[in-house]
Amino acid sequence: MTTAFRRTLIASTALGLVAGAAAAQELTVWAWDPNFNGAAMEAAAAAYQEMGNPDFTLDYQEFAREEIEQKLQTQLAAGTMDGLPDIVLIEDYSAQKFLLSFPGAFEPLTDVIDYSGFADYKVALASVDGETYAMPFDSGVTGLFYRSDLIEEAGYTAEDMQDLTWDEFIEIGEAVTEATGTPMISLDINDPGLFVVMLQSTGSWFFNEDGSLNIEGNPDFRAAMADYQEILQSDMWTQVNSWADYQASLAGDVASTVSGVWITGTIKAADMSGQWAVAPIPRVAEAENGTNYSNLGGSSWYVLASSDDKELAFDFLTSVWGSDVEFYNQILVDQGAVGSLLASREGDAYQEADAYFGGQEVWQDFSSWLGQVPAVDYGIFTYEVRSAIASNIPAIADGADLDEAISSIAAEAAVLTQ
The missing domain is CATH 3.40.190.10 (Periplasmic binding protein-like II)
Known part of the structure; x- marks a missing residue:
């Protein structure tokens, strides 16, 4: 034994x-x-x-x-x-x-x-x-964590942060960045985590039921990628180069983040009680079954x-x-x-x-959102496809043709999942 x-x-x-x-x-x-x-x-x-x-x-x-x-x-x-x-x-x-x-x-x-x-x-x-x-x-289960004080400084309210589309989020984000001098979000362009969140919110994923790739010809994938490209080409974000950099950015360097509920501990470690709030994530408006709920x-x-x-x-x-x-x-x-x-x-x-989130009942909110996260089959090659997406993000950020970029992702994913 x-x-x-x-x-x-x-x-x-x-x-x-x-x-x-x-x-x-x-x-x-x-x-x-x-x-x-x-x-x-x-x-x-x-x-x-x-x-x-x-x-x-x-x-x-x-x-x-x-x-x-x-x-x-x-x-x-x-x-x-x-x-x-x-x-x-x-x-x-x-x-x-x-x-x-x-x-x-x-x-x-x-x-x-x-x-x-x-x-x-x-x-x-x-x-x-x-x-x-x-x-x-x-x-x-994901949420849109945002600095309520900076949102208010830019002329927005908590109600304005509810039921957003990504287009509306970008509009608010650019206004907040301009009004406060604080970028709306931080992104590592080598990590497609935000896109992954956006895609699952549509109820779609990288694979079909038979395990074959569901990238080219997937309207939800394209719709999510179109919104993601808009974010990358906006002026509302700042780049981070590691997980540690991302965590550090939440201590006052950005006005919001979209992440899983587990990031709450990192946000609270910044000792900024009363300056944060949480809303459902934005949805992909062009997706047939787009929702404001996802998972990371x-x-x-x-x-x-x-x-x-x-x-x-x-x-x-x-x-x-x-x-x-x-x-x-x-x-x-x-x-x-x-x-x-x-x-x-x-x-x-x-x-x-929760006083840290301005008296919001954040745990009840997350529990409610949890039951509305679309179920998807992650398959057996999620990380391989994420790698293919990551290698194409710089080109997408530089304005590459979206359909060509998606074709490139599909081709790389096909090799990585053989």
């Missing part, structure tokens, strides 16, 4: 006297980001212990996200199950790649979890051929089929992650994690006004 699957024997009485031996209730979990995912999982373990499972222990093992994916890829491809955890966190963009590439490696949870209680789009991301394989965790990032928990303790994993996940509203309130307050359990929006923490 390997270290990763070790199981100890515990024997005790309430007074600490030995009464006999019993198998310890221990689960091994792989995840990244100890201050977010790790802390949330530790909180879940504590909640499970309080539910009448005092002997339960969690062996949380920390790795970088890329390292987890590489370790899974290597071992599953080799058919080597030794050392794999009971539960692993997988980013939503990568879920379909693992599920389709390694059938049978993950335990189906369709008959274990009541998925009607979760956001539809999160369930779809973990489903293949009628089976669903994950306990949905955090949402990347997010992840879910998967049970490995090789686990010796699947039943324990099932009970742990369903008891806490699948139904405990109090737990979701705790990780919202402590980690800023907006979970995908729809019932959690009824918790007290979700109803509270």
